[in-house]
Amino acid sequence: MLCAQEQIALGTISALGAVNHVVIGAYEVEKQQYISREFDGTMEMTSLTGNITEMNGEPYLHVHATFGDLNGTVIGGHLNEAVVSATCELFIRRLDGRIGRKLDPETGLNVLDI
Numbered sequence: 001m002l003c004a005q006e007q008i009a010l011g012t013i014s015a016l017g018a019v020n021h022v023v024i025g026a027y028e029v030e031k032q033q034y035i036s037r038e039f040d041g042t043m044e045m046t047s048l049t050g051n052i053t054e055m056n057g058e059p060y061l062h063v064h065a066t067f068g069d070l071n072g073t074v075i076g077g078h079l080n081e082a083v084v085s086a087t088c089e090l091f092i093r094r095l096d097g098r099i100g101r102k103l104d105p106e107t108g109l110n111v112l113d114i
Helices: none
Strands: 011-028 033-055 058-069 074-094 100-104 109-113
Touching: 011 058, 033 074
Parallel strands: 033 100
Antiparallel strands: 011 033, 011 074, 033 058, 058 074, 100 109
8 A cells, every 4th residue: 555655644635537437335323334336437536535544553544535427427425446447636645743543332433533
């Protein structure tokens, strides 16, 4: 993973581009699980935003994205996977410091540990 290789412990991520396959999800708090769906086809990554923190001493990425198809239909959510079809212009901004994460038993999520 790039963040581990470059020793990026804290940062922000932004991107745009073109993809032909994505897996995105939404979190159901009541069930404490992500519900993911796969989408295939020609899509523009209209926005990707996220952060880099740490959990158990390893980089932890939290990324959300939106994608638009040829009909103008937009989908979005928690990004699990994306396959770039033409280009992806991704920027990582390294920040000073460290922020960890811990499991919140009430929600089942890995929340910021500040």
